[in-house]
Amino acid sequence: MNVDSVAVLGGGPAGLYAARLLKLAHPAARVVVHEQSTPATTFGFGVAIAARTQRNLEAADPATLADVLASGRPHDMRMLVGDREARVHNGALIGIARPELLAILTRHARAAGVEIEHGSRVGVEDQDADLVIAADGVNSRTRTTLADELGAHVDVAGGLYLWAGVDVALDTAIFAPATTAHGTFVTHAYPYAEGRSTFLVETDEATWRAAGFDASTDETPLDASDTASLDYLSDAFADRLGGHRLIGNRTRWLRFRTVHCERWTHGNVVLLGDAAHTAHYSVGSGTKLAMEDAIALVRAVDAADDLPSALRSYEAERRPQVARLQELSRRSRLWWDSFPQRTHLPVDQLMVAYMTRTGNVDLTRFAGTSPDVVRRGLAAYAGTAVETLPDDLPAWVLDRPLDHGGRRWPGRLLDPAERERLSTPPGDTVGDLARVAVELDDPWSADGDALVKRLHDLAQRGWRGFWLTGPAARGAVLTRLDVGERLREETGALVVVEGPPDTLGDLAAGLVAGRTDLVCAG
Incomplete structure (x- = not known):
């Protein structure tokens, strides 16, 4: 036409x-x-x-x-965490x-x-x-x-972020946390010109308020920059800025829309x-x-x-x-909203978690571009040196043994028949693994918090872990893995995440990323 x-x-x-x-x-x-x-x-x-x-x-x-x-x-x-890279x-x-x-x-x-x-x-x-x-x-x-x-x-997100710059071209893009007396801030920064880099910082609302940035945001005109925040963050990220200070350009805290x-x-x-x-x-x-x-x-x-x-x-x-x-x-x-809870992971394992966070990149694809990072991440996961990458990465991951709570599992992939033997829906009687159906969109929402608290209470009563089930859709499986990550970190209990056979790649990535202990494809 x-x-x-x-x-x-x-x-x-x-x-x-x-x-x-x-x-x-x-x-x-x-x-x-x-x-x-x-x-x-x-x-x-x-x-x-x-x-x-x-x-x-x-x-x-x-x-x-x-x-x-x-x-x-x-x-x-x-990825920079402390002196690890x-x-x-x-x-x-x-x-x-x-x-x-x-x-x-x-x-x-x-x-x-x-x-x-x-x-x-x-x-x-x-x-x-x-x-x-x-x-x-x-x-x-x-x-x-x-x-x-x-x-x-x-839709307006709960976390806050701030766009700033710095008058130096960083050697690479960096992702790095900075923990202060008020909480943790995380930067996404990258070079874009000679002598210039973008330096984006994000944090949660509790940290933002504790640092007084709710007040500085209110006091900053729309056509000006929040200099109080820029000064604070320049100090917080001093080890990443190399003596440079953050630059504003109508810079203020925002919530992503x-x-x-x-x-x-x-x-x-x-x-x-x-x-x-x-x-x-x-x-x-x-x-x-x-x-x-x-x-x-x-x-x-x-x-x-x-x-x-x-x-x-x-x-x-x-x-x-x-x-x-x-x-x-x-x-x-x-x-990223929940990033601070992962900084204890070995940095190569954390990078694997980052690259597989959305399900868009699987282990095999990532290994094709960054084999050394994946090899070291696998070593951190398996607790043993990995000299060369296996030909079938998911199969190798699933075949690693696990010692947990005095029990030894010869591999990380459970047969569906184990579901009935090991798990039961939680009730008045304490059992081995509590079988729980997860139906959430956001594992870190108020509903997610309520679910994790309920399961934490079960662990306190004596349940040894959780078998997470739910819809077969791939997105639902990825969400179960995120819930599993919370449960592992917040309860220390054993976590099994179930998904259909066509999500084995996602389940394997979830194992390496620390989102679950065991998986079941059934």
Whole structure:
């Protein structure tokens, strides 16, 4: 189909990239981007672009990608806990300054013939273009205006995070905790330019309040930075900053907001990027989703006979991909929210736990890129040196013996017949393993706390452990493993997690990551 006019609301990655691709595909169309800020007031530190996203950009627009890569900074990743370190290779992952990325996208959009109007605050009601693209970010005015039509809602997380920077390029990305008198803070930091790194810090609400950051947040104007927090965190992470101090840029504590819309289109209006959906920063998804939305939208417009068909096709293609990434990001956020309870793990085992936290990367895949880390992680798990990686990693993991509470298990995989012999539903009589069905979305929620307390009480009464069952869906199995991790750490009792045979890889990863003691595939 042809389009004669396109209005783009928002000059972020989604809007600028969609504008360029549409103009290239429809040279006769008038494509106008309306951005309320000006280049001089653009703020932000670095963003990350992973290898798979780069491949998608290469296929859609190699010229733009070439400039992005030329300005980006590739980096590996390290997990740092005290003086312990585990390093993995990230391949083609790069960091790039957000203002530089926007400058590149702006330059290429203009080169294609796109008109860009900065300093213009316009709404969807002001547009009469054939196609209106709402790429106006997480605070989308369009989504607010059309909230009922789009079925929009926003989930707000309980933990808090703060974006800062530092005037040094770190050698690698780092993940590191800092424990203070008020609690534990965790940083996700990575280099993005010469002499510059992003330094994101997160913590739980109790620690945030104990440090007085509820007050400093209230006292900080929206256009200023929370200097009290920046000073405190500069001291807390002094060993990671090497004498440098954190830099603010409208820096304040925030709670992550997950945006959901039942529909991304209404009439001739379509939402892209953060306006339509968000996913937690720990999976590096914001820029990825924005630019891949743009690619999919232009492809749908080119293939359809009319605009309604194009928008339906766009949404049908992108929804499953976005839903999957939002679920991965939800699990990742929950893992990071509970990170401090894992810092006792050997650092290579902790890195395995990190890489397998969402179920997106299994042991075998991780071993293919970081064999030394996995080998040392397996050694920590098995309590014995591992000189070379076994050919069948999951089978090797499941075959390790376990000594627990005076009992010895020849391997970690139990036959389903053992369920009835070893476990019973908890009742008045104390038995061996309490068989419990787990039906939770969030293992660290109030419901999760209540379940763990109930099972802790059973352990106090004399039950020797827990056999966790539940729905066969893979997501439910991953949640049981998370509950198992809590039970192991908080009760010291034996934990068995059950799942269907097709989740054996997840169960094996859960064993190495310290989420369970034994597993059953039945």
